[in-house]
Amino acid sequence: MDVVLPCLNEAEALPWVLTRMPEGFRALVVDNASTDGSARVAADHGAVVVAAAARGFGAACHAGLSAAGSEVVCVMDADASLDPAELPALVAALAGLEAGGGMGLVLGRRRPAGRGAWPPHARLGNAVLARSVNRRAGTRLHDLGPMRAARRAGLLALDVRDRRFGYPLEMVLRAARAGWRIAELDVAYRPRTGTSKVTGTVGGTVRAVRDMRRVLAEAGP
Structure with a gap:
C-alpha cells in the first residue's frame, strides 16, 4: 500500500518517519524542491522518491497520488508529527466505511501528544475551517x-484542482458532495521535527487559512 509524503526540507524528520513505516506500506516521498538533501535521505531509507515539478502542498500531493500504484493510498505529513504506525488503523476504518458499498475517506483527527504539538493559533484556524466545511458539506468533522486514507482511483476522479494549502479542504468538499462516507479516527499529534512551514508559525497558518478560504469561496454555499 502506498503512502504519499509531501516533503519540503524534511531531511531531519524523514529517518524517524520512514523507519516506522508499517510492513506492507510503501513510502512515496514527494520532493517539492527541497534544498536540504531530503531526496537523498529518503532514498537512503528505502523510500521511492517522486519529484514534484510544481511547488505547493497540493502539487506535491497530486504528484504522489499520480505516481502511486496501490488501490488504497494514504497521505500524511513527513515532519514526524504523525506516526506511520497508525496508518493500518485508518485503512481498517476505511474498509469498514466501504463495507456497505460506495466510496469512503478516513481522516486522522489530531490529538496533541506533547507540549507545543499544536499551537493555539493553528488549532483555532483549523476549527473555524472545519465548521465552514461542515455547514457546506453536511459533515461532522472536527479536524x-x-x-488520510482512501481509494486512489476515487481521489483522482474527484479532480481536486487546488495545488496549494487548499488541497486537503477541497478534497473533503468534493468527496462529501460526491456522496462519499467520511469518518475521523483519533491519531496522536506530536511536536514536529525541524522548522515548521505552516502550523508552527502565525504567517504559515495565515497562508494556509487564506488558501482554504479561497477554496471555500470558489465552492459556493
Missing part, C-alpha cells in the same frame, strides 16, 4: 487532518 481537516493531514493523515
Whole structure:
C-alpha cells in the first residue's frame, strides 16, 4: 500500500518517519524542491522518491497520488508529527466505511501528544475551517487532518484542482458532495521535527487559512 509524503526540507524528520513505516506500506516521498538533501535521505531509507515539478502542498500531493500504484493510498505529513504506525488503523476504518458499498475517506483527527504539538493559533484556524466545511458539506468533522486514507482511483476522479494549502479542504468538499462516507479516527499529534512551514508559525497558518478560504469561496454555499 502506498503512502504519499509531501516533503519540503524534511531531511531531519524523514529517518524517524520512514523507519516506522508499517510492513506492507510503501513510502512515496514527494520532493517539492527541497534544498536540504531530503531526496537523498529518503532514498537512503528505502523510500521511492517522486519529484514534484510544481511547488505547493497540493502539487506535491497530486504528484504522489499520480505516481502511486496501490488501490488504497494514504497521505500524511513527513515532519514526524504523525506516526506511520497508525496508518493500518485508518485503512481498517476505511474498509469498514466501504463495507456497505460506495466510496469512503478516513481522516486522522489530531490529538496533541506533547507540549507545543499544536499551537493555539493553528488549532483555532483549523476549527473555524472545519465548521465552514461542515455547514457546506453536511459533515461532522472536527479536524481537516493531514493523515488520510482512501481509494486512489476515487481521489483522482474527484479532480481536486487546488495545488496549494487548499488541497486537503477541497478534497473533503468534493468527496462529501460526491456522496462519499467520511469518518475521523483519533491519531496522536506530536511536536514536529525541524522548522515548521505552516502550523508552527502565525504567517504559515495565515497562508494556509487564506488558501482554504479561497477554496471555500470558489465552492459556493
